[in-house]
Amino acid sequence: MVNKGFNYFMPTKLVFGDGVIYGLDELVHGKSLLIISGPFLYNNGTAQKVAEATKIGSVAFFHEIEPNPSCQTVDQAVMIARENKVDVVIGLGGGSAMDVSKMVSCLIDNEGSIFDYYSTGNRTLLPRKTQLICIPTTSGTGSEVTNIGVYTNNETHIKMPFASEFFWPDIALIDPHLTYTLPPHITASTGMDAFCHAIEAYWSVNSNPISDALSIEVIKNIFENIEMAVKEPNNVEARSKMSYASVIAGISFSQTKTTGIHAVSFPLTVDFGASHGLACSITLPAFIRFAYAGRKAKMDYLFSVLGFDSMDAFANRVETLMVDINLPTRLSALNVKESDLDHIVEVSMKAPLIHFTPGTMNEEVLYSLLKSIL
Ligand SMILES: [Fe+2]
Numbered sequence: 001m002v003n004k005g006f007n008y009f010m011p012t013k014l015v016f017g018d019g020v021i022y023g024l025d026e027l028v029h030g031k032s033l034l035i036i037s038g039p040f041l042y043n044n045g046t047a048q049k050v051a052e053a054t055k056i057g058s059v060a061f062f063h064e065i066e067p068n069p070s071c072q073t074v075d076q077a078v079m080i081a082r083e084n085k086v087d088v089v090i091g092l093g094g095g096s097a098m099d100v101s102k103m104v105s106c107l108i109d110n111e112g113s114i115f116d117y118y119s120t121g122n123r124t125l126l127p128r129k130t131q132l133i134c135i136p137t138t139s140g141t142g143s144e145v146t147n148i149g150v151y152t153n154n155e156t157h158i159k160m161p162f163a164s165e166f167f168w169p170d171i172a173l174i175d176p177h178l179t180y181t182l183p184p185h186i187t188a189s190t191g192m193d194a195f196c197h198a199i200e201a202y203w204s205v206n207s208n209p210i211s212d213a214l215s216i217e218v219i220k221n222i223f224e225n226i227e228m229a230v231k232e233p234n235n236v237e238a239r240s241k242m243s244y245a246s247v248i249a250g251i252s253f254s255q256t257k258t259t260g261i262h263a264v265s266f267p268l269t270v271d272f273g274a275s276h277g278l279a280c281s282i283t284l285p286a287f288i289r290f291a292y293a294g295r296k297a298k299m300d301y302l303f304s305v306l307g308f309d310s311m312d313a314f315a316n317r318v319e320t321l322m323v324d325i326n327l328p329t330r331l332s333a334l335n336v337k338e339s340d341l342d343h344i345v346e347v348s349m350k351a352p353l354i355h356f357t358p359g360t361m362n363e364e365v366l367y368s369l370l371k372s373i374l
Contacts, residue, residue, distance in 0.1 A: 006208035010251055012145050016174045016244070018236075021135065025055040027171055029131050030088035032058040034081045036101045037092040038065040041137060046178070050092055050135065060084045062104075067276070068269050069096045070154045074114045078107040081130075088131045091169075094190065095141030095276060098134045099149035102167040105132040118151060118162050125164050134169040137178040139229070139242035140190025140277055142197055142250020144172035148257075152270060159266045161353075176236075176243035184230045188325040189277030191226040191242055195219060195318075196261045196280040197249040202302060203291045204356045206256040212298075214252040216305055221245040223306065223321070230325045260361060261287050263351035264370070267344045272334040281327055282334065286373045287357070288315045294359025331374050341370050 015027070033056040037047045042063035051059045062077040081089065081104050089108070091101025103114055106128045116123045134144035143149075147167040152159040179187075198218035201211045222245050228238035261280050268279035292299050292311045299311060308314040322329050336344070345366045348354055354361055 006210075008208065008210050008255060010145065010254060011168050013171045014145070014174070014247065015171060016247065018175060018177045018240070020173055021050055021053050021175045021178070024050065024053040024133075024173070027133070027173070028054045028056060028088050030056065032056070032060075032084055032086045033088045033090065034060045034062060034077070034084060034086040034104070035090045035092055036062050036065060036077055036104060037097050038094075039063050041093055046137070047092055050090060054088070054090075056088065058084065060086065065093060065097045065100055067096055068152045068159060069100045070152050071114045071118060072154050074100050074103050074107070074151060077104045078113070081108050086130065088133070091132070091134045091143075092137065094136070094138040095143040095150070098136065098141065098143040098169075099151065101132060101134060102147075102149045102164075102169070103151070103162070105130040106164065106166050114151065119153065119158070119160060125166055128166040132169045133171045133173060135173045135175070135178070136243075136246065138182060138186060138190040139176075139179050139239070139246040140193040142194065142246055142253065144169055144174065145247055145250040146254040148254075157270055159270045160351075172247065174243055174247050176240040179239050179243055180234065180236075182233070184233065185326065186275075186277075187233070187242070188226070188230045188327050189275050189281060190246070191222060191229065191277070192281035192284065192322065192325075192327060193277035194242075194246040194249040195222045195226075196284055197253040197258060198222070198245075199284075199288070200259040200261055201249070201252040201256040203295045203299065203358050204256040204259050205358060206356055208255060211252040211255045214248050216302060218245045218249040218252065219302070220306060223317075227321065227324055257356055258353055259287075260290075260348070260354050260357035260366070263354035264344065264348045264366075266351055267347040268334060268336075271340075271343070272336060274334050278327065278334075281322060282329060282331060283370070283373065285315050285319045285322070285329055286369050288318060290365075290369055291358050294357070329373065331370065336374065338371065338374060341367055344370060
């Protein structure tokens, strides 16, 4: 039942299906293309394949995207984009490449560096004229359908999200075929990142009836398909359903933002070298138990729709699933020690997202939650 008002805004055109990258020439509007990716997708020829499909004559590649992309990397890519007078940017890869493509496509039409706008920068981005297309090659981040990018300042080691109304990609092109070669550990961690997006959107204080419906659909699909996608990488149906779950989870949390799980993931990636998906999923079972207290009736509805008779049954199933796909559920797997917890709590509590978690969240509560999964 809808008992409070809400807004829903998702301006990105969605193109989903096996082989849709080969229709890119019908979708691009421009004469000079920049493809932003990590080195792997450049070295294995995927970036070039995508470039060819656009049929644009002038193509530049920036293929130095690292995990947890830095502001410095964004500025390097912007330099190449400006030199080549780029009017179409494609972000190809996981969340890192897509996040960088969002900021780069805006900075082509804005002066200065990312530091003028992000964090302590006080300038405001003006509208983007460059076309922005995001093409995910993992099933997890959902960045192709959000207006958020996450960047790390290499000098301060602070990782922070940045949102802009100009970050919504013009087109999100999801071709499940691109995920078929993902190794099992990445399929597992990125897939559980999508699970976190869905359940955080569901329990968020910002949730709305549409994001709720989408989140339930995502969680059901991930329960049914992630293990198959991890253990049988060539299972076309499981791969396709995970791509679908990932983008739908992205649409869901694009409206609500994420919550405590993602706030805690920031120090776990920056200071303990965990991948984003791992840093999120490792606290998932503990956060399910915590968030339940603040959202009882709503969570009970989710459990019953999915066929679980209690919160414990649901949380245990999530934990078993993670063990089955070789994901850790204890912080010690990331070499986190009790003496590190104060720092993790301090950094996490600075992320505004943490306050979208239902229930009372403060330093003491977060400390004991993390201690329970050391
Ligand atoms: Fe995430």
